[in-house]
Amino acid sequence: MELTQPHSHNPASEIARQKRAEVVGGGHSFGSMTDKIAAIVLTSKTPIGWFAGFGLAFTLMALGLGSIGALLFLGTGVWGVNVPVGWGFAIINFVWWIGIGHAGTLISAILLLLRQQWRMSISRFAEAMTLFAVACALLFPILHTGRPWLAAYWLLPYPNTMALMPQFRSPLLWDVFAVSTYGTVSLLFWYVGLIPDFGNLRDKAKGFARYIYGFLSLGWRGSAIHWHRYETASLLLAGLATPLVLSVHTVVSFDFSVSVIPGWHATIFPPYFVAGAIYSGFAMVLTIAIPLRKFYGLEDFITMRHLQNMAKVMLATGLIVAYGYAMEAFYGWYSANQYERYMIWNRMTGPYWWAYAALIFCNGLMPQTLWFKKLRSNVSFLFFMSIIVNIGMWLERFVIVVTSLHRDFLPSSWGMYVPTVFDWALFVGTIGLFSTLLFLFIRFLPMIAIFEMRTILPATKEPSPEGTAVQS
Amino acid sequence: MAQVFHYSTNTLARASVVIALVLVGGGLWILLAIGRTSYITQQEVVREQPVPFSHSHHVGGLGIDCRYCHTSVENAAFANVPPTKTCMNCHSQIWTGAPMLEPVRSSFRTGESLEWTRVHDLPDYVYFNHSIHLKKGVGCETCHGRVDQMPLMFQQNSLLMEWCLDCHRNPQQYVRPREELFTMGYKPPNGNQAALGEKLVADYKIQSLTSCSVCHR
Numbered sequence: 001m002e003l004t005q006p007h008s009h010n011p012a013s014e015i016a017r018q019k020r021a022e023v024v025g026g027g028h029s030f031g032s033m034t035d036k037i038a039a040i041v042l043t044s045k046t047p048i049g050w051f052a053g054f055g056l057a058f059t060l061m062a063l064g065l066g067s068i069g070a071l072l073f074l075g076t077g078v079w080g081v082n083v084p085v086g087w088g089f090a091i092i093n094f095v096w097w098i099g100i101g102h103a104g105t106l107i108s109a110i111l112l113l114l115r116q117q118w119r120m121s122i123s124r125f126a127e128a129m130t131l132f133a134v135a136c137a138l139l140f141p142i143l144h145t146g147r148p149w150l151a152a153y154w155l156l157p158y159p160n161t162m163a164l165m166p167q168f169r170s171p172l173l174w175d176v177f178a179v180s181t182y183g184t185v186s187l188l189f190w191y192v193g194l195i196p197d198f199g200n201l202r203d204k205a206k207g208f209a210r211y212i213y214g215f216l217s218l219g220w221r222g223s224a225i226h227w228h229r230y231e232t233a234s235l236l237l238a239g240l241a242t243p244l245v246l247s248v249h250t251v252v253s254f255d256f257s258v259s260v261i262p263g264w265h266a267t268i269f270p271p272y273f274v275a276g277a278i279y280s281g282f283a284m285v286l287t288i289a290i291p292l293r294k295f296y297g298l299e300d301f302i303t304m305r306h307l308q309n310m311a312k313v314m315l316a317t318g319l320i321v322a323y324g325y326a327m328e329a330f331y332g333w334y335s336a337n338q339y340e341r342y343m344i345w346n347r348m349t350g351p352y353w354w355a356y357a358a359l360i361f362c363n364g365l366m367p368q369t370l371w372f373k374k375l376r377s378n379v380s381f382l383f384f385m386s387i388i389v390n391i392g393m394w395l396e397r398f399v400i401v402v403t404s405l406h407r408d409f410l411p412s413s414w415g416m417y418v419p420t421v422f423d424w425a426l427f428v429g430t431i432g433l434f435s436t437l438l439f440l441f442i443r444f445l446p447m448i449a450i451f452e453m454r455t456i457l458p459a460t461k462e463p464s465p466e467g468t469a470v471q472s
Numbered sequence: 473m474a475q476v477f478h479y480s481t482n483t484l485a486r487a488s489v490v491i492a493l494v495l496v497g498g499g500l501w502i503l504l505a506i507g508r509t510s511y512i513t514q515q516e517v518v519r520e521q522p523v524p525f526s527h528s529h530h531v532g533g534l535g536i537d538c539r540y541c542h543t544s545v546e547n548a549a550f551a552n553v554p555p556t557k558t559c560m561n562c563h564s565q566i567w568t569g570a571p572m573l574e575p576v577r578s579s580f581r582t583g584e585s586l587e588w589t590r591v592h593d594l595p596d597y598v599y600f601n602h603s604i605h606l607k608k609g610v611g612c613e614t615c616h617g618r619v620d621q622m623p624l625m626f627q628q629n630s631l632l633m634e635w636c637l638d639c640h641r642n643p644q645q646y647v648r649p650r651e652e653l654f655t656m657g658y659k660p661p662n663g664n665q666a667a668l669g670e671k672l673v674a675d676y677k678i679q680s681l682t683s684c685s686v687c688h689r
Contacts, residue, residue, distance in 0.1 A: 163638070
């Protein structure tokens with residue numbers, strides 16, 4: 001600490017400056033930072049690694065499209081769902097993807113309102129991740145109808161010729177509204193945040209790209225009134241998005257908890273699902289951020305401080321999730337209800353015990369390693385952990401959906417759920433879709449908010465020659 | 473650096489917001505409206521028939537009761553399309569040589585049924601029963617319109633599900649006394665359907681049946 005040095009006239013601002021230094025490193029100036037981020041987009045030379053990654057992602061997406069084709073041509077019988085497990089991969093993957101999206105909204109909305117400056121370099125691609133995850137998630141409820149072209153009147157209230165409205169008492173309908181609101185607000189938030197950067201790219205780009213970025217920048221000139229309006233709009237959108245972080249996964253958890261199935265009918269579901277969503281979302285941000293900063297040399301912008309902060313969020317939310325597992329087991333026992341007790345016992349020791357054991361390993365034990373600073377500051381380990389958490393959260397949904405359903409109240413209707421090759425192909429296909437969109441995003445849009453990063457450069461906070469600090 | 477876009481694109485951008493709203497709104501409106509046109513519902517479209525049978529002449533002009541031909545309407549789901557013999561009850565005596573009636577006579581000679589084109593054709597996934605509707609005070613006219621004024625038969629109403637539900641949700645708007653079921657041009661006494669409707673709903677124990685499985689069994 002250098003608090004005692006004679007030039008440090010204000011200890012508080014000195015500490016703040018040191019914290020900032022961790023958020024952005026490398027002694028960048030406005031110009032060098034802008035060039036570094038914009039060059040990834042504006043360069044005429046696309047790295048060969050990008051093509052390799054995009055090719056792989058696109059292939060996986062094509063696999064998913066093939067699975068969708070088979071589903072539409074042959075019907076939902078190609079999936080492994082049947083009585084008693086009527087909800088299989090479709091809802092597991094839906095909940096998994098929606099949960100992943102939550103980190104983007106948390107980073108961009110709640111951390112914006114809390115003035116957490118470290119969010120700035122990760123907010124843009126975390127928001128993009130949210131949008132793409134919502135797109136992947138939405139595929140499942142639409143496809144599980146089997147006839148998606150008829151899904152409009154099953155999902156949306158509109159004056160149709162049958163004078164029919166969807167069932168407003170069903171949480172599945174609340175889902176439609178929660179997720180579509182979430183998707184819309186996330187898209188707006190993301191786009192509004194991109195406008196100043198589109199203006200920036202328009203000014204730097206050459207040739208036809210100028211027209212594209214110029215069109216997208218909606219006439220942004222960076223005047224004081226533009227900035228004023230921009231600030232107002234993003235604050236309003238942040239205010240709108242903040243409750244969504246909590247409400248969307250709460251509503252998703254109602255899909256289960258409003259029913260009367262042992263293993264689903266629990267009041268802990270909403271907070272437990274929200275924590276799980278943020279947990280898996282931050283894991284996915286790490287999964288994306290760690291390779292990105294390496295391949296594009298962005299260590300100065302996505303610093304160790306970012307990675308460690310995200311690891312801490314994962315640890316905190318992981319503990320809430322683990323508490324949820326403990327409470328589920330406790331409820332099962334404490335209910336003194338034979339079906340509840342049997343469900344939790346079957347979950348732990350029944351035919352799907354391996355899924356439950358793997359879940360406890362991934363989400364209960366492994367996050368405890370993040371207590372150690374040494375492991376938190378090991379980038380390779382964090383990447384490994386992020387994958388473990390993604391797997392763990394997927395297993396959580398698998399365990400909740402399948403083990404609660406497969407042993408029905410009547411032993412005569414017991415059954416097993418085995419996903420088919422089409423289930424797996426569609427799941428892998430959405431990972432392909434997600435990655436394809438992400439690769440396109442990295443190539444064509446600035447993955448870090450350039451103008452926001454300018455406000456946290458140390459140069460911004462230095463006293464200007466006249467002696468007045470520039471406000472951020 | 474020169475501007476990428478001319479100043480006039482500002483106006484274009486603003487106009488495009490309005491145009492987009494009009495296109496999206498108009499498009500949705502067309503989608504909703506097209507399903508209700510007679511192109512889709514066949515409402516008020518006259519079908520080709522083997523014989524140009526006139527309800528207007530037989531019902532309006534001669535005063536034949538609906539049940540003379542549609543014999544099972546009070547007791548069965550299907551109201552019945554009469555056999556050729558029913559036509560020949562009269563037409564063996566009158567208009568015996570009319571060329572228009574040749575298909576009827578030939579059907580009678582050969583025993584081959586006349587193949588009428590069904591006008592009121594509900595989808596196969598809809599269960600409909602005539603007799604219960606009559607028992608609960610729904611007159612022929614309520615669904616089929618002024619048949620006595622139709623020279624050639626057409627579908628008076630859309631037969632869309634929203635049309636069925638309009639009555640199933642509020643039956644008191646449409647029911648009439650059982651004595652008036654076959655009356656054409658029925659008017660409620662003093663024009664006061666509201667009071668009569670409530671009374672009939674109570675008297676005939678009419679339920680507002682709107683569960684899916686009432687019709688989609």
